[in-house]
Amino acid sequence: MSGGGGPGAKLPRLEAPERGDEPTAAAAALGAKPTVVVVAAAAAASAHAPPVARATPAAGETQRALEAVDACQRELEALSERAGEEILRVERKYGELRRPHFERRNRLIEDIPGFWVTAFLNHPQLSALIDENDEEAFNYMTRLEVEEFEDIKSGYRIKFHFGENPYFENNLIIKEFHLGTGGKPVSQSTPIKWKKGMDLTALSKGLDEKGRKRGHRSFFSWFTEHRNPTTDEIAEVLKDDMWPNPLQYFLIAESESGENGLDDSDEENGDDSVVIVDEDEDEEEDDEDDDDVQEIVDEDDDDEEDG
Template sequence: MSEIDTAALEAVREDIQDLAEATSKVEIQLANKRAELMLPIFEKRRAIIAKIPKFWSVVCQNHEAMGAIMSADDIPILDHLTDIWVQHDTKDSRNYTITFTFKENPYFTDKELVKKITIKDDDEAVAESTKIHWKEGKNVTLKRKNDAENESFFSFFEDDDATLADYIAHDMFTEAFAVYVNDDSDGEFDDSESVDLDDDEEDEEEQKPQKKSKK
């Protein structure tokens, strides 16, 4: 193995750092432009999806990252889900809000449940969530507290982790039609990186085959 020229590397360290920062800025600009161009397409898709009963419930059940943390108790609640929408910050698309819209249901009083992701100066993702106002006896997250087999998806609104939000915003939402028909070719979820809404629990599930990444 060849030796690294430490002195030469040190002499250009600042130049390398400047290039890295410039690259990062360009990547953000590209992501911002993509979000801008895709917005009208997603708006047209939104109108089409509204004609398909339980579309988003099926998508949530089919998506691997979601399925990894869903329980059977979640499904009848998700059947009342009418829309999922991802809104990106126009200045920095890494900041985004996911809004889950529900029709009137016997489980909670909220019409919308929201997860907001903000990237701080140190590139750390900070998550803020809606507090769910459960109707009496309907809180499925309480039912799952002592059940290590499956977590409830609705615990997603109780934690400050951005991992699942990232899968929802950048895979499940963008590839919704492919996920609906269960087409593995378009998904990017790699379940070797487990989505765990409870940091104290160990992941004991067997690893599933990975989906193919986009080229």
């Protein structure tokens, strides 16, 4: 049998088209579309192809973005500088308004005996720097002042006023903090004119009369230390804590004594028969108490007989 449809006929071999998209005779005979073969081949090739890198911004675009961020940052810094200037103006304004109140407060404090030594000893940080000899010297302290410079950022001074005392000749001792010629913070203080044999910074170590160690430096050594003014914790405590409100530390002693003691009404209306004595004195006073009780009983008996 002739023709391509008989049982013994062979199928034509598939060949790629020689040009363009014209189908081969075999492909046309089978009714196949050559585009299917092309698409399949392209898919197979893409499966083994390396991944295509994503597009990245050009170097010019990155540079423009950085310049825009830098401009924005400069605007923020300018606003911060303006804010700082306004804050300083406000601080100077209210510093002047507070000044007469500070002056009036100091005059009133001078009429309270032992105000400053009590406030210092009640302060948790300052008290750790004051030994018994320092405490005696601070009994003569009459006034504390913190005075800021006109340009607040340039510095301040702390003034200690003392009355006549057996330790030093000074009536006023000042420690000042300011910016040096190179813009670096520096400090300086008034030399203390110690009286003979009374230099508290040179006393020997040991125990004071209350049994406290004198191993630490005297508080007055602080006036001669100028190594690192930026980390002067004592100055910060005096300026930012003690000076704004010293009354809170003076009143601590009174509040603590009032918590455990009797108030005026308790003392007036209390039971007179209650007697508080030390344990060590109990045995010594037992005999005296018995004699007192006997005397009271005898007096009562005499009154009954007279009656």
